[in-house]
Amino acid sequence: RKEVEQDPGPFNVPEGATVAFNCTYSNSASQSFFWYRQDCRKEPKLLMSVYSSGNEDGRFTAQLNRASQYISLLIRDSKLSDSATYLCVVKMDTGRRALTFGSGTRLQVQP
């Protein structure tokens, strides 16, 4: 089983749609969680950290369920510019400063 798993997609949605991505992680000791977005041939950019109580940033809402070991990202009112690959990222344990990346979910928003 992979440490961080995501549905690779692609998710093809019309503009204005609401879309949700899920991500599961295997290590229950994982401490920090993030969503990054990566455009084609560009670097990953931090979209948002994910907090235990859930958090929202404009059209984006992130949720964490520690009991079930999954993280979600909800995008409301999708824009063409949201088309990208969304990477679920987990910091696995206290001894390592590195992040573990999921394989990414590709989103294509269509006009």
Added chain:
Amino acid sequence: DTEVTQTPKHLVMGMTNKKSLKCEQHMGHRAMYWYKQKAKKPPELMFVYSYEKLSINESVPSRFSPECPNSSLLNLHLHALQPEDSALYLCASSQEGLANEQFFGPGTRLTVL
């Protein structure tokens, strides 16, 4: 200024060449990272520096040699690479601490002939 810069943007080298990739950040971050990313794959961690000391080496072949001259700079020295080493090489930095949000540079796209 939340920027990490990398040079060069593109690099083409032969298998016998020696080259270096450079990364710089001025955010006061004390952890810096090298990642390798192949097409349609997530970034793979190569090295982590913490307070200018190498803290993680993910079993990277010795033809890749990292160096951290000071807290703002990170280099990756390349020697005798193979064509399969062609990839996007990403540098990242973060503050110390649990939150550990990493900020990435634009990467160097390396092609080994």
